[in-house]
Amino acid sequence: MWLSRYAQAMSSPLPAPSAEEHAHAERLAALLREMIAAHGPLPFSSYMERCLYAPGLGYYSAGKTKFGPAGDFITAPELGELFARCVAEAMRPALAALGAQADVLELGGGSGAFAETALRALAAGGTPPRRYLILEPSADLRERQRERLRSALPSALATRVQWLDRPPRSPWRGVLFANEVIDALPATRFAIAQGEVYEEHVALDEHGAFVRRDLPADALVRSAVRRVERDLEAPFADGYRSEILPQLPYWLEAVAGTLEAGLLLFVDYGYPRREYYLPERRDGTLMAHYRHRAHADPFFLPGLNDLTASVDFTALAEAGHGAGFELLAYVPQSAFLLAHGLPEAFEQAWSASEDEVRRLGLAQEVKRLTLPGQMGERFQAMLFARGLELALPDELLAADRRARL
Numbered sequence: 001m002w003l004s005r006y007a008q009a010m011s012s013p014l015p016a017p018s019a020e021e022h023a024h025a026e027r028l029a030a031l032l033r034e035m036i037a038a039h040g041p042l043p044f045s046s047y048m049e050r051c052l053y054a055p056g057l058g059y060y061s062a063g064k065t066k067f068g069p070a071g072d073f074i075t076a077p078e079l080g081e082l083f084a085r086c087v088a089e090a091m092r093p094a095l096a097a098l099g100a101q102a103d104v105l106e107l108g109g110g111s112g113a114f115a116e117t118a119l120r121a122l123a124a125g126g127t128p129p130r131r132y133l134i135l136e137p138s139a140d141l142r143e144r145q146r147e148r149l150r151s152a153l154p155s156a157l158a159t160r161v162q163w164l165d166r167p168p169r170s171p172w173r174g175v176l177f178a179n180e181v182i183d184a185l186p187a188t189r190f191a192i193a194q195g196e197v198y199e200e201h202v203a204l205d206e207h208g209a210f211v212r213r214d215l216p217a218d219a220l221v222r223s224a225v226r227r228v229e230r231d232l233e234a235p236f237a238d239g240y241r242s243e244i245l246p247q248l249p250y251w252l253e254a255v256a257g258t259l260e261a262g263l264l265l266f267v268d269y270g271y272p273r274r275e276y277y278l279p280e281r282r283d284g285t286l287m288a289h290y291r292h293r294a295h296a297d298p299f300f301l302p303g304l305n306d307l308t309a310s311v312d313f314t315a316l317a318e319a320g321h322g323a324g325f326e327l328l329a330y331v332p333q334s335a336f337l338l339a340h341g342l343p344e345a346f347e348q349a350w351s352a353s354e355d356e357v358r359r360l361g362l363a364q365e366v367k368r369l370t371l372p373g374q375m376g377e378r379f380q381a382m383l384f385a386r387g388l389e390l391a392l393p394d395e396l397l398a399a400d401r402r403a404r405l
Contacts, residue, residue, distance in 0.1 A: 014300070015291045021304055028057040028303035033208060041201035041213050044298075049186035051302045053137060059306055060138040060184075075180055076267070076375060077114035080365040082337075082345050084117035087265070088125070089340040090383075091118070091175045093390055094263040095127040102129055102262070103174035105164075107255060108181045109134040112145035112152075119149075119157045128160065129174060135164045135255070171260040173387075179267045182316065185251065187243040187309040189284065190217060190225050192236045197222045200241070202299075210299040220246050231314075232277060242277060242284035243309040249319040257323060261387030264325060267333060269378045270311030272404045277312075285310035313380055314405045325384035327402060329392060334376030335399030337369055339392075 017025065032050060036042055042050075052059045076083040095102045104122075109115055115132060122128050136142045142163050150158050189200035191214045198214035199221050205211045217225070224246040229235050236242075245251075256264055270276065276285070287294050288305040298307055317327050331339075349362050370376040383392075 014293055014295060017301055017304065021301070024057070024062065025301040025304050028054060029210075031057065032202070032210070032302065033204060036202065036204050041203040041215065044189040044200045044202055044212075045186040047202040048298070048307050051298070051305070051307055052184060052186070054303070057303050059303055060141065062140060062303065075110060076333075076369060076379070077110060077117070077179065079368055080349075080361065081117045082342060082349065082362070082365055083369060084114045085121045085345045086337045086340040086342050087114070087177065087179075087267075088118040088121035089345075090265065090336070091177070091263070092122065092125055092127045094175050094385075094388060095122065095129060097388060097390070098173045098261060100130060101173055103131045103133055103172055104129040105133040105135060105168070105172075105174065105176045107135050107176065107178040108184075109136050109141065109145045110179075111141075112148035114179065115145065115161065116149055116152050119153060119160070123157055128157065130160070132161045133164055133168070134161065135167060167255045168258050171258050173261045174259070175263045175265065176256055176259060177265045180269075182245075182248075182266060182268050182311045183270070183308040184306070185245055185248070187286065188221055188224075188246060189241065189243055189286065190221060191241040192238055194238060195235070197225045228273065228277065231273060236277070237279065237282075240279075240282050242281070243286060245312070245315060248315055249322050252316075252319040253323045256325070259386060262385070263388060263390070264320065264382075264384040266316065266382045267336070267379060268311045269375075270313050270380060272401070273312050273314035274404075276310065276314075311380075313382060316382055317402075317405050320382075320384045325386045328383040328385050328390065329396055329400050330380065330382050330402045330405060331396060331399045332377050332401075333379035333381055334370040334372075335396065336381035339395035339399070342366070342370070 028051070031054065032042070032047065035050075050058060053061055055061055091104065095104070104118070106115060115134065119128065119132055134142075134145060136145065146163070149161050153161075191198045191200060193214065197217040199217040201213045201215050203211050203213040221244070224244050225236070228244065270285075286298060286307070286309050287296065288298055288300060288307050290301065290305045298305070313330060317330065320327055346362060346366055350359055353359055353362070368374045372378075
């Protein structure tokens, strides 16, 4: 058990919250304290879930700006249009092969920037989806997306957009796309002590501050950790702590199980399993993001930080296989974008603009998306298919890293 680093975080370079933000965080903290007082220590996954999604108080459920310069982080679609145009190019062959009844399902629509650009690009290329579905759990983000797309898109495209409260229950055909979604799934934190598996919980100290407490893991978590050890062919050392998503196969089946024919495309940051669980990464990958600064204290200003954990792409590949999908490719984001028209999209945007500031912005956008120290290597793309034969670009196949999974 250890004390929260709240005091250290407050004295760090992290920006000070406004009085309104501080009051918001205290409301969520009070709710969490009540839950712990009534039911005992919360599994960290439950704590993370409430910090991100508690109605009206969680990070994604409240009205605070999340994306872009005024938010806490910038995703690839917020940098400009190039990312979405390349993803649309990757979607196009699947949509063309599936015909007029093909849909696109985006998990977590962010600000709506991706949907806006992707729909325009797909329509311009003659492959608009029958419906563009957005599965968005945040009522606040859903309304922001609705306003943006209604005002930015021609009515013929805007009317194709529909929002879902839950994954499709009826069979459908098309493309499912998720950018930086799996890293925000509530992660289970585990620890090893004297060879036994413990699950990290959140408790209260005598002053009511949040503290970490390790309790014996239940059968599901223990089995998931032991399975990883068998795959790695080595036990975790005492004191090792990291994250795991035992619910990932069930989640993938829930969101994609009714896709009878189509493509799954996931883009996120993470590692193959053997890199994820390196001995030197002994405190896991959990990070908090607050006003474009990353820090390691999940107890700092609950509800105002985006909490994330890197993706174990080996686990994602296993979940996809278990759900009946064929793994087509696993590549760095840079290779994925280059194979799907990034040079051409950049050239078109460059030629269409005579504004030197805009051209400089395009160059910076390409660097952020492709350089190894930026998003190019840290972010990975994983593609699955079911009931669909696709000829992947040679450049994509040449960069494939499935052997590392």
